[in-house]
Amino acid sequence: MNSLSGVNSAMNRKVRNGFTQLFHFGYHQAMSCIFPVAIFGTLALSGAVNLPFIHRYDAILLVLLTVQYLMYRSGLETMDEIKVICVFHIIGLLLEIYKVSMGSWAYPxxxxxxxxxxxxxxxxxxxxVASFMCQIWRRLSMDMTGWPGLLPAGLLGGAIYLNFFTHHFIxxxxxxxxxxxxxxFxxxxxxxxxxxVTYRMPLTLAFVIVGFFIWLAENIATFFNAWKYPDQHQTWQMVGFGKISSWFLLVIISVIIVAQLKHVKAGRADRQSG
Structure with a gap:
């Protein structure tokens, strides 16, 4: 009887510990999503409310700049993370300009x-995406094993980014x-x-998971008229599953840049401490 009671007690502790781990993991995930949530919240609110004296796109820009400033001032983001976010903003904007010019989607x-x-x-x-990557990396003390190095990862990331441009004519x-x-990888x-407790996951599986959730976010964004694909001008419809592969590849670019910067920063810290 005492043996059975001990087994039940051990199982209860294991279940409680599992829920505690899941709660902490979920908390850090949620805190890392503050900026993406701010974006989609702004898109939803600005789409539901008629804004006087200012265009919707301009209002969204002002709100997001304010959110970024407040996150930095409050310590939720560091200056290094702000720099990474700026790099991604430029990369994304260049891709947007090209895609809009090719008629892939529009901001009407x-x-x-x-x-x-x-x-x-x-x-x-x-x-x-970069904000989430930087935040979750720091909050979960992330690291990688088997990183292929700058040359193969950088060449692959460059080829992926270039393919977003060239597939229109080759x-x-x-x-x-x-x-x-x-x-x-x-x-x-x-x-x-x-x-x-330390856990591990194949990096390619992480690419797929993040790409899937970005695809879900894309459906939300197009529903709130953040942009429109050609087949959504008359009425909204779900973004095709094929877009998951595009986000999968885009996430890889994000991880390559963030991971390489983290490796460079860690190496610099090791040299200074040595």
């Missing part, structure tokens, strides 16, 4: 903060690039810590 509403038909706030949607190599991702694992 007026605004003073539009460049070549693209509102400046759109770069923040890419920067929000064959789309996304599936070949996806195969290269599996080859280059097949030995790479993410290590992350929740309280005092």
């Amino acid at each position: 509403e007026p605004g003073f903060s539009k460049i070549f038909g693209v509102p400046l706030y759109s770069g923040f949607m890419y920067a929000s 064959p789309d190599f996304r599936w070949w690039l996806t195969g290269l991702v599996l080859i280059v 097949w030995r790479t694992w993410i290590l992350y810590r929740v309280r005092n």
Whole structure:
């Protein structure tokens, strides 16, 4: 009887500990999503409310700039993370300008903060991925094993980004690039810590998971008229599942840049301490 009671007690402790770990993991995930949530919240609110004296796109830009400032001033983001976000904003904005010019999607509403038909706030949607990456990396004390190094990772990331531009006039190599991702990162694992327990996950699996959730966010964004695909001008419909592969590849670019910067910073800290 005492033995059975001991087994039940051990199982209860294991279940409680599991829920505690899940709660802490969820908390850090939620805190890392503050900026993406701010973006989609602003899109939803501005789409439901008629804004006087200011265009919707301009208002969204002002709100997001304010959120970024407040996150930095409050210590939720560091200056290094702000720099990474700015890099992603530029990368995303250049891609947006090109895609809009090719008719892939459109921003039909007026605004003073539009460049070549693209509102400046759109770069923040890419920067929000970088914000999440930086935040979760720091909050879960993330690290990687089997990182392939700057040259193969950088060349692959560059090829993926270039393919987003070139597939309009030469064959789309996304599936070949996806195969290269599996080859280059097949030995790479993410290590992350929740309280005092370390877990690990294949990096390619993390790419798929994040890409899927960005695809869900994209459906929300188009529903609130953040932008429109050609088949959504008459009425909203779900973004095709094929877009998951695009986000999968875009996430890889994000991880490559963030991970390489983290490795460089860690190496610099080791040299200074030595």
